[in-house]
Structures are given as C-alpha cells and as structure tokens.
Amino acid sequence: MDYRGVPKDGNILGPYLNAREVEPATPQARKRSVAVLHEILSLTMHKRLTSDKLEVFHDEYRLPSKLLLCLVKNHGIFYITNEGARSTVFLKEAYDDTDLI
Numbered sequence: 001m002d003y004r005g006v007p008k009d010g011n012i013l014g015p016y017l018n019a020r021e022v023e024p025a026t027p028q029a030r031k032r033s034v035a036v037l038h039e040i041l042s043l044t045m046h047k048r049l050t051s052d053k054l055e056v057f058h059d060e061y062r063l064p065s066k067l068l069l070c071l072v073k074n075h076g077i078f079y080i081t082n083e084g085a086r087s088t089v090f091l092k093e094a095y096d097d098t099d100l101i
Helices: 027-043 057-061 067-072
Strands: 048-050 078-083 086-091
Touching: 027 048, 027 057, 027 067, 027 086, 067 078, 067 086
Parallel strands: none
Antiparallel strands: 048 086, 078 086
C-alpha cells in the first residue's frame, strides 16, 4: 500500500466494483462487502440499519450470507448492537459519542 491507502498493484476495491469480478469467500470479497455496506449506511439518514433491512441488499449487491460476522471483524468502522434476534449496524464515523454528526 502507498501513503493514500491504494494497494501497490493498483486494484482498488470499492463499492461500485462489479461483484461478479470478485471471487466469493476471499479477502477481496470481504473488503468489497465492507465498502458496500459503508456506502449504504452513509446514504441513510440516521447512518444505521437493522439486520432485517440489510438482508434486502444481499442478492442485489452479492453480499456474504454471514455479513454481520464480517462486520464484527471491522469494529473500527461499524458498531453493532444486539437486541434479541435483531442486530443494528451503525456507521461509527457518523456519531460523536452518542450524537449524530
């Protein structure tokens, strides 16, 4: 990686990358999934979605079936709360302590 966070081979994994070009269950696929979810959450008003609402995006964006497990590994970007059988994913950078920025 260079100082801008771009991989040396020039391959940038962004949310707009065609998902069919990325092999499933690879580090690149997980990075793409994180980028897609970051983009989705940044477009919402409250910068959060419940797990049942996230499931709507699974087929459209070819997200992994164990998306929440992938997000737990990226705890610096997302904050996940569990309320019974439902989880809520927050975009950490959108909050200052408990206030939405």
